[in-house]
Every structure is written in C-alpha cells, then in structure tokens.
Amino acid sequence: MKTNTLYKRTLNQCLDVLARKSPGSKLASEPVLAAELGVSRTTLRAVLAELSTSGIVALDGRSKVLLRLPCAKDYQAGTDLGPLAEIVERKFMTWMVGPDCSPGQSINALDLARQFGVSTSAIRECLNTFSHFGLLERQSSGRWKALGLTVDFVAELFDMREFMEIRAVERFMALPPDHAAWRTLAFLEQEHREMLAEISWRYRDFSDLDHRFHKLVHGVAPNRFFINIQGVMSVIFHYHYQWSKKDERQRNHVAVEEHLAYIAALQSGDLKQARHACAEHLKTARSTLLSSIEIASD
Secondary structure (H helix, E strand, C coil): CCCCHHHHHHHHHHHHHHHCCCCCCECCCHHHHHHHHCCCHHHHHHHHHHHHHCCCEEEECCEEEECCCCCHHHCCCCCCCCCHHHHHHHHHHHHHCCCCCCCCCEEEHHHHHHHHCCCHHHHHHHHHHHHCCCCEEECCCCEEEECCCCHHHHHHHHHHHHHHHHHHHHHHHCCCCCCHHHHHHHHHHHHHHHHHHCHHHHHHHHHHHHHHHHHHHHHCCCCCCCHHHHHHHHHHHHHHHHCCCCCHHHHHHHHHHHHHHHHHHHHHCCHHHHHHHHHHHHHHHHHHHHHHHHHHCC
C-alpha cells in the first residue's frame, strides 16, 4: 500500500471526479486526466492501478471505463490530502486561531513556509487571498500584519454566505434528476447517518463532513465573482469548530441533524421547504460561529 501524500491526494481527487460520472462512462486519456489533476502520468498510473484493483475502473490498454461509483471506504483518510492551496489555507487558519498568533502580530512569509513545509509562493498566494478580505495587512520585506478575526468581520461575512447559499439552493433544486450531484448528495446523506449513529466518539469528524456538504451545494453552478470569497468562507467556517470546545459534541450532534433535514428538503423537490431548511441551519451556524469567536477572544 502506498503511503505517499501526493498519491493519496491524487487518488481522492480522482474519486471526486469519478463520483460525478455514471457507471459505464469512459474516462479521458492519461494526458488529459493528469493535467486535470495536476500530477505526472506516473502518479496517475499508480492511482489508476489502485482504482482497477478496487473494481472501480476497468483498464484495457488505453481504454478506461467506470465500473461503479466510489464509496466512503475508497477514500484515503488524512487532513493533508486536498489541493495544495486548500492545504496551505487549512494550515494557516489552524495557526491563525491558535496561541501563536494574535491581532497586530507581524507575520513572516518565509518563516511560515518553513513551518508549514511548503513553498514561499504557496504561502504568498494564501496571504494575498486573506489580505483581500481584511484579515491581513501587507507590509514591507515579505512581512504581513495579522488584523485578527472580529465578530463584526465574521458577521458581515456570514451575511454574504447566507445570500450565496440561498441562491445555491435554488440552482441545486433546478438540476435534472440524473445529475451526478444528486448521487453525491445521497452518498453524503449516508455518511451523515453513519456519523449520527457514532456521534458519541466521531463528533470531531464533523467539520470535514460539513465542508464537503456545503461545497457540494455551492459547487453545482459556481458564480465566478464569488469563487475567491467562497474559499475564505470555507476555511473560516470549517475552522470555527476548533475555536471553542464548549458543548462541542452537542453542537455537532445538532448540526448533523440539521444537515439531514437540509438534505431531505433538497431531495423533496420542494423549493420553499429547501430554502427554509437552509435558513434554519445557517441561523444556528451563525449563532454557533459568533459564540465561538466571542469565547475564543475572552
């Protein structure tokens, strides 16, 4: 079994690509797939070999056919298996909400790159992204100033999130019945039910499930003007679950149940019901997020 992070990350990304297809579909050529996943053909071939062994893809010379859709057990577990930009953002947010960073602190891009084990260009791209939304202020000589996460900042960001997600729900409900997003939604529903049954010891896994669920809802018809802000939102909302451990199990239990009600409303075909479920979940999430920041700042 290969343990290389790049291999695992590519396998998971490839599974995401396959989840949007239908069994019997032919896959693109190796050069096209490698370019889409941003890896070498050597890495891609290792992934395809694993997919063949797992009975997901049939390989016959240059022909590659999807035999079945991926399921949860096909994915490699780990926190550093997403695209590089997302990995850097996660590392940065973990650091930013931790004890090593406080409002007004000077940030050295080179030091962070060494600490995170990534290139300075990847760090600069991340810092530039966060600076666009008022979390950082650029200074001279590769240094930045942390402005901090305030209640006012997050409240404004949440206003935008609510607007975006309601619009995303409307787009999602308009998808044709055979769209791959519905299959992914069913897959996520099963994951939620499994987590609910095991919530007593799996409640800390919720943040990843939350991230993937909302990413699916927003991802069916992305608005080019919201792409950057979606990334920042995703990281902040994903990481707020780590800011306060108070009542963490109960909060995540409630959130899983709200997700299931949200999913059921989407599957119902009733747009009014789906909007209501979305609004109720976001109302709870807003309260939880703001409380987490207030507690973290005490």
